Amino acid sequence: MSTAEPLLEINNLVKHFNLRSPGLFGKSRGTVHALNDISLNIREGETLAVVGESGCGKSTLARVITELYQTDGGEISYQSHTLRKNIQMIFQDPYASLNPRLTIGDIVAEPLVIQKTGNAVERQNKVATMLERVGLQQSDAARYPHQFSGGQRQRIAIARAIISEPELIIADEPLSALDVSIQSQILNLLIMLKKEQQLTYLFISHDLASVAHIADRVIVMYLGQIIESGDSAQIFDNPGHPYTQALILAAPAIGKGKRQKGVSIRGEAASPLSPPSGCCYHPRCPKMADSCAFEVPKLESIDQSDDSHLVACPIMLKSHIQL
């Protein structure tokens, strides 16, 4: 990406959740380390994807950026005050994210109402424009969510997200609740809107195929930590971390034929309540060395000449340098 100016910069972000047993005097049941020392930046005009399995902290990251959660450490610097006020989200389930009692017009206009932009007529006109832009009709403004299919509802959610002309849109698994034949429609819509409105996306997903399709850069998370980051091509064509490699290998894909035995990684991600010592991936890692159990790996550049591809695995970095 040519525009290197970060829209948003995150340094050493930490987010913990203290779990308590129910009741006023409930005992503490430990701490979930949802985000552990996360540093990243989102550049203007790019699509940055965050991938990882359940419990890796990717949705918590979205909520911290939108200030739905407070941080427990580290800092988030927004490029401008207007950005901070105008980050929009697209959620996974369009059946849950639209208020069934509001008309489509009211749902889509809501960000403008909250930000006190324009008068009623101006807002109505803008809603009409947005509905057409996402492939719906102006007349749909008078209808209710239950009159629409899942794909159409996701279009409505997208219209709501873009109406206030946000600089950053966070899309948290925007495709996973949709039918297969609808996913490419929505993926195309996101790509087209980005071009038309110069949007920046933070695209959160567990589906590697759609991430490879839409993302410029990719961050791979595991148990609250970033274990690899780089340009999309670097991650998918030349993954550095053993976990990224395993994830790509495990992703179901057409054309590989029937499964060959013995390619899947063992075990499951540990509970974020008690992450493993050292490298949090070491109990599952085929390349594990003795040092992995106590040495916490740092993100380091895989290539000395440029720092675009970072990997948190000293074992892989060592073998890479030797090559």
Next chain:
Amino acid sequence: MTSTRLLDVKELEVTFRLDDGLFRAVSDLSFSLEAGKTLGLVGESGSGKSLTALSLLRLIPKPGIISKGEIYFKGENLLALPDEQMRTIRGNKISMIFQEPMTALNPVLTIGAQIAEALLIHTEISPEEAHQKAVDMLGHVGIPDAAARALDYPHNLSGGMRQRAVIAMALICEPEILIADEATTALDTTVQAQILDLLIDLQQEFNMAILFISHNLGVVSEIADDVMVMYGGRLMESSPASHIFSAPQHPYTKGLLSTLPRPELRGQLLPTIEGSVPTRYDQLDGCRFAPRCTEASDECLGDIPIYQNAMGQQAACIKVDDKI
């Protein structure tokens, strides 16, 4: 290889009697399952894939009924069996694993007790023996420290371990047919891969027929020998897995495969199938896919026979190239 047909479904039709009329959820569906083979069943929401699975167990929820057709299990029509006899087959000869392992397990019973339950119902066995067999089966599906885990409750287990327990429950009576309905959908990618490996292993060991239902074409391509594609309650295409992904015949199959992201198209617009999947209000004669099909013409509103080509691929489409 000699084929051993275990199950033959002929012209299955499932109908729901609703306040506003009849809704045909599955129409005119015929297929068969063979021992040691996996049939993948692919479809979007409302395609009738789960109802097809439930039909085999005669578990269609009310107000639905199986309104037509026959289901032969080793020569016997399941739809004609009295209820008591059907109960000796359900969970015993034909068993099923579901999508969400948490809801498929009873939260107030131990894992071991739930697995042993099927044995106590279907066989003459002492509770102690049943428990021992349950522990053995837990070990078999890859649960470490099985004797201790058998005494755990579902909430003590992780998602992947729970799905293994559900699989152990389905396999404890050594069924001849296993139905897996979105069995890996709720799991993480790396755990999904492990469960697919496990199913392939267990199939080889027990020579089961598997009906593997999924909306995910990639997952189906990794496990199925044959693939059946449904849309709006009807069969669109049924082909060997070796052909359906490289040479799809039906416009719907072709369309679905073309919409999937692939490396050559990174960052570009993908082909799409316009429109939405049909709901029960969009019932019409002829091909259910016609309203979204780029090749559709007036003929598509009439009866659509199933055509078969030399590769054994069947497609319910009058536009397929080499029909016989």
